[in-house]
Amino acid sequence: MKCVYLDHCATTPVREEVVESMQSFFSEEFGNPSNIHTPGQRARNALETARKSIASVIGVDSREVVFTSGGTESDNLAIKGVAYASKKGKHIVTSSIEHPAVLNSCRYLESQGYSVTYLPVDEYGLVSADSVKGALRSETVLVSIMMANNEVGTIQPIKEIGEITRARGIPFHTDAVQAVGKIPVKADDLNVDLISISGHKIYGPKGVGALYVRKGIPITSLMHGGSHEQGLRPGTENVPASIGLARAMEHAEEERDAFFQRMLDLRSMLKDGIKKEINDVRFNGHPEHSLPNLLNASFRFVEGEALLLSLDTKGIAVSTGSACSSGSLETSHVLTAMGVDPELATGSLRFSLGRMNDEEDVSYVIAVLSEAVTKLREMSS
Numbered sequence: 001m002k003c004v005y006l007d008h009c010a011t012t013p014v015r016e017e018v019v020e021s022m023q024s025f026f027s028e029e030f031g032n033p034s035n036i037h038t039p040g041q042r043a044r045n046a047l048e049t050a051r052k053s054i055a056s057v058i059g060v061d062s063r064e065v066v067f068t069s070g071g072t073e074s075d076n077l078a079i080k081g082v083a084y085a086s087k088k089g090k091h092i093v094t095s096s097i098e099h100p101a102v103l104n105s106c107r108y109l110e111s112q113g114y115s116v117t118y119l120p121v122d123e124y125g126l127v128s129a130d131s132v133k134g135a136l137r138s139e140t141v142l143v144s145i146m147m148a149n150n151e152v153g154t155i156q157p158i159k160e161i162g163e164i165t166r167a168r169g170i171p172f173h174t175d176a177v178q179a180v181g182k183i184p185v186k187a188d189d190l191n192v193d194l195i196s197i198s199g200h201k202i203y204g205p206k207g208v209g210a211l212y213v214r215k216g217i218p219i220t221s222l223m224h225g226g227s228h229e230q231g232l233r234p235g236t237e238n239v240p241a242s243i244g245l246a247r248a249m250e251h252a253e254e255e256r257d258a259f260f261q262r263m264l265d266l267r268s269m270l271k272d273g274i275k276k277e278i279n280d281v282r283f284n285g286h287p288e289h290s291l292p293n294l295l296n297a298s299f300r301f302v303e304g305e306a307l308l309l310s311l312d313t314k315g316i317a318v319s320t321g322s323a324c325s326s327g328s329l330e331t332s333h334v335l336t337a338m339g340v341d342p343e344l345a346t347g348s349l350r351f352s353l354g355r356m357n358d359e360e361d362v363s364y365v366i367a368v369l370s371e372a373v374t375k376l377r378e379m380s381s
């Protein structure tokens with residue numbers, strides 16, 4: 001049976017060059033970077049080279065990059081770490097369509113006496129820079145707005161928001177987990193102070209990520225231990241995974257423009273095919289300001305989970321929303337915030353393309369999808 005993986009926003013396979021770059025650091029080069037003997041220093045050098053390479057992709061100093069266990073930890077560290085370190089107040093501004101790693105960090109802070117403004121979005125999932133400006137208070141300690149949404153792909157006006165936060169001297173965090181490798185993520189161009197990155201969305205390993213923290217931004221560690229990662233993230237560093245993350249970022253950056261165009265072409269083909277073959281479909285997300293590889297579509301009179309499982313029997317892997325909410329029948333918080341009618345929202349699928357997909361895959365998906373939707377609609381009527 002043909003297998004077509006269209007869930008690259010959930011995770012990606014590790015690319016061969018990345019596996020190779022990590023290999024020797026599991027065995028021969030196993031030193032602990034905190035040790036001053038030769039094996040330790042070899043690991044330290046490799047780790048610092050990896051840090052420099054990540055820093056260079058996002059245009060920052062390597063001392064501003066902290067290795068973490070992934071996007072979730074980076075988001076937690078950015079939000080709680082900055083909130084706890086700030087003496088100015090207890091107010092945070094975020095959006096209603098953030099990843100649960102951001103939303104639930106904010107909710108936790110609410111339980112600790114902080115107040116959080118969850119900004120609304122428009123029908124395309126866009127946060128307006130004006131709404132950020134209007135939400136700021138004298139006691140606002142952090143603004144956290146994701147760069148690109150993981151369910152519908154909408155890209156936020158980060159640069160514009162950054163100009164506002166910069167003028168007010170408020171730290172600005174962006175979750176760039178889905179943006180890296182697709183659009184430029186340069187800290188200075190975007191006026192951001194903290195950036196969350198994850199390895200497994202960019203053909204790197206799972207369980208590794210990074211947080212950029214601009215020099216001078218007050219931040220507190222969430223864990224207590226040794227002085228690793230400048231005390232911000234204690235624990236012996238995951239040397240192989242950090243090297244893999246760096247290699248994945250280098251490749252993602254090198255190939256970014258070509259990848260963007262290739263994904264755009266495949267996505268157009270998929271979207272046009274769906275439009276042609278299936279009626280009563282709504283496409284969710286911004287028509288222009290959007291990740292090139294993501295297509296979110298709602299199929300009326302169809303249950304998304306049923307459609308997903310039906311595609312799965314034909315070797316096609318897609319998602320009904322974010323990976324974290326699959327398995328639950330709750331309507332997506334992102335589609336709800338965008339004002340998508342709840343009945344339509346439950347019939348939504350996220351197709352996310354990747355570097356190994358081709359036109360043949362897309363044609364296969366269109367044909368199988370069209371048949372599956374027709375079948376499910378007949379059953380439901």
Ligand SMILES: Cc1ncc(COP(=O)(O)O)c(C=O)c1O
Nearest residue numbers: 070071072099101150177178198
């Ligand atoms: C936007 C966004 N932020 C954070 C995360 C969490 O990243 P990780 O899986 O590395 O913890 C994800 C993963 O789905 C994501 O899409």
